[in-house]
Amino acid sequence: MKELLSIIFGLCIALSLNGQQPAQTQKLSVKLTNIKTKSKILFVGLYRKSDEFPELTKTWKNAKIKSTSNESTIEFDVPYGEYAIAVFHDLNGNGKLDKNLFGYPSEAFGFSNNIRPKFSSPDFSDCKHAFNQNSNTLTIELN
Numbered sequence: 001m002k003e004l005l006s007i008i009f010g011l012c013i014a015l016s017l018n019g020q021q022p023a024q025t026q027k028l029s030v031k032l033t034n035i036k037t038k039s040k041i042l043f044v045g046l047y048r049k050s051d052e053f054p055e056l057t058k059t060w061k062n063a064k065i066k067s068t069s070n071e072s073t074i075e076f077d078v079p080y081g082e083y084a085i086a087v088f089h090d091l092n093g094n095g096k097l098d099k100n101l102f103g104y105p106s107e108a109f110g111f112s113n114n115i116r117p118k119f120s121s122p123d124f125s126d127c128k129h130a131f132n133q134n135s136n137t138l139t140i141e142l143n
Helices: 002-017
Strands: 026-033 041-047 061-066 071-078 081-090 109-111 129-131 137-141
Touching (some): 061 071, 081 137
8 A cells, every 4th residue: 555655646746747857956146246335235136037127026036135345145046047136225225226317226236247227227138147057156246
């Protein structure tokens, strides 16, 4: 009876995976530099191609960290793949990226690949980072 239950259990797992192995996660390390104000919260959003980059409420994974120096590092446990990252430094503690009259951010921000947008938010393709065993760290300098 135990053998039969083991076989059924194994079959259920095999069918639920549908021939796919679960993706193993690795540590993607993101170093944030040029942090000018300490003791404020940094919002970091990690996006896949299918997510609504750089919409801050539509991230795949996100994190908040308190700045304690002019550099901070955060790690995400994710499978290898292509990701884009958006960061902003919430200087007034309202939980959102404030913008000026013209729609340009009035708080420090940054994107993977250190893209510096002039008139509109960048696209995922501009900011994507190929995370693999040879490229597992990236640095974002805040504007």
